[in-house]
Amino acid sequence: MMIDTENLTKKFGSLTAVDDVSLHVEEGEVYGFLGPNGAGKTTTIRMLACLISKTSGKATIGSYDTGKGSDEEKIRRMIGLLPENVGLYDELSAYDNLDFYGRYYGLSLQKRKEQIEYFLKLLGLWDKRDVSAGTFSKGMKQKLAIARALIHDPQVLFLDEPTANLDPEASKTIRDFILQLKDQKKTIFLNTHMLDEAEKICDKVAILKTKLVATGSPAELRSSLTSRRIQVRLQFVDDSIVKAIDKLGYQILEKSTNSLVIAVKDPEKENPAILQEIQNAGGRLQFVAEIGSSLEDVYLKLVKES
Amino acid sequence: MNLQNSWAIAAKDFKIFRKKPNVIYATVALPVIIGVVFPVILNYSLHRAGHTLAAAEATSLMDAFSIWFLIAGAIIPTAIASYSLVGEKVQKSLEPLLATPMTDGEILLGKIISGLLVPLGAIYAGATLFMLLMDNFTHSVLGFYYYPNTYIGLILLSTPLIALLSVEVNVIISSRLNDVRSAQQLGSLIFLPLLGLFLASETGIFPFSNTNLLILAGALVVFDILLFLAARATFQREEILTAWT
Numbered sequence: 001m002m003i004d005t006e007n008l009t010k011k012f013g014s015l016t017a018v019d020d021v022s023l024h025v026e027e028g029e030v031y032g033f034l035g036p037n038g039a040g041k042t043t044t045i046r047m048l049a050c051l052i053s054k055t056s057g058k059a060t061i062g063s064y065d066t067g068k069g070s071d072e073e074k075i076r077r078m079i080g081l082l083p084e085n086v087g088l089y090d091e092l093s094a095y096d097n098l099d100f101y102g103r104y105y106g107l108s109l110q111k112r113k114e115q116i117e118y119f120l121k122l123l124g125l126w127d128k129r130d131v132s133a134g135t136f137s138k139g140m141k142q143k144l145a146i147a148r149a150l151i152h153d154p155q156v157l158f159l160d161e162p163t164a165n166l167d168p169e170a171s172k173t174i175r176d177f178i179l180q181l182k183d184q185k186k187t188i189f190l191n192t193h194m195l196d197e198a199e200k201i202c203d204k205v206a207i208l209k210t211k212l213v214a215t216g217s218p219a220e221l222r223s224s225l226t227s228r229r230i231q232v233r234l235q236f237v238d239d240s241i242v243k244a245i246d247k248l249g250y251q252i253l254e255k256s257t258n259s260l261v262i263a264v265k266d267p268e269k270e271n272p273a274i275l276q277e278i279q280n281a282g283g284r285l286q287f288v289a290e291i292g293s294s295l296e297d298v299y300l301k302l303v304k305e306s
Numbered sequence: 307m308n309l310q311n312s313w314a315i316a317a318k319d320f321k322i323f324r325k326k327p328n329v330i331y332a333t334v335a336l337p338v339i340i341g342v343v344f345p346v347i348l349n350y351s352l353h354r355a356g357h358t359l360a361a362a363e364a365t366s367l368m369d370a371f372s373i374w375f376l377i378a379g380a381i382i383p384t385a386i387a388s389y390s391l392v393g394e395k396v397q398k399s400l401e402p403l404l405a406t407p408m409t410d411g412e413i414l415l416g417k418i419i420s421g422l423l424v425p426l427g428a429i430y431a432g433a434t435l436f437m438l439l440m441d442n443f444t445h446s447v448l449g450f451y452y453y454p455n456t457y458i459g460l461i462l463l464s465t466p467l468i469a470l471l472s473v474e475v476n477v478i479i480s481s482r483l484n485d486v487r488s489a490q491q492l493g494s495l496i497f498l499p500l501l502g503l504f505l506a507s508e509t510g511i512f513p514f515s516n517t518n519l520l521i522l523a524g525a526l527v528v529f530d531i532l533l534f535l536a537a538r539a540t541f542q543r544e545e546i547l548t549a550w551t
Contacts, residue, residue: 012548046547049405050543051401051404051405051543051544051547052543052544052547053544073407073409076405076406076407080405081401081402081405082402083398083401083402083405085398085401086398086402087398087399087400087401087402087403088397088399089318089322089397089399091321091325092318092321092322092325096321100314100318101402101406103310103314103317104311104314104403104407104408105406105407106310106311106407145402148402
């Protein structure tokens, strides 16, 4: 287990920011941490990165304990952090921004040169290495900040909203880069409220709203937490068809002039009876398909319920 | 504590200062005024047609002018330390810095070094010019080279102590402010007690004799230690991330 927490809690005075969170992240996993603003995502990352103390509970990174003074320096050496605000030195060039961080991590001059060249080339910033970071676009700044978090080759990477406020092209570049890092077996802890992003790149996700609301793979969450739905496309929909379905005891979720979305527990078994009843009521079928639930559906349901 | 880490932080700050004209002007202006303009004024007074300045008056003026190096030691680090600390807050660059393996003490020491070295370099350069020009302008009147002497030696010994005090005050102020100019304005209030001392000296209440300068240096050491402890208590990772914003 690379990141492991048990009943992790953080209180600021009377305010509980993170409550009793237990999560387990395997080495090489991309773990998505979802939640609305103020849910405690950043506070959790800060506790795991040994930036702030926990109020109670346990958190370990690798074999090191976040609450133990002697372990904290070791944890900081094995993690990289991309905070929500990139916090680059605008006056310094891209190269210098990385070079100083390389020094902070005690890398030799030669190692720094190699790492900086590697990451700036990988992220398409090598030609801009001598340009002040302050003149960069948001996407370029984000890429540079990710390179900064990786300069010392950490095993674990904490990314706090890495694609927030980026245009679609820059977001995709960052996502693709995260997937490259996953191929390199880095463990990535991703704070995000971009649900499509989490669905695309995360092996597991957790939904946080101060407390942990749910955890699992995106597919597991979708299948366990939302009912299955079918869409029945007809030449037309009239009251007799609707009544027939009601009579069978199924819930119609959406209705239009030629389409119905019906909640069904087991479409494979139940569809024949439903379709037969529709035809008996005069319905002329065009096609039937199952509609997959998105992570967004699951998220909205859970956050609303919690 | 790894001094290389602290030095790396200071080196980064030096590189940023070089790109900020305001910081350069704030650092250089006062030492140039004291080191060049004051000697020129004295030279004008000495050689003005129809007036002669007695040797005793000249040395008294030189001693009074040299006290401004103490005042510079209080004021200049305010400009630098404000950029160094509040500047990091404004740029939101403290969080990634605090995520590195450096200890709070190493980061604080780095900030103190960057807040001290540049102003002290400028002040000592200004003091060197001051002594050279004063000696050059007054040798014909005094018949000997007045500088270097114990008096200015004691002043320049106290200057880093006052500069350190100023940086420490700025660390504490920076924990509560989010604007560089406000931090500079509030930090520069450290100038007021020194101005009081200067006036006390000029009015004879607390003359800046060699003995009194030694007493002042001793008092500054005590204040430096106390304020360092206060700054160290303020400069904690969690405090910086949760209370400094």
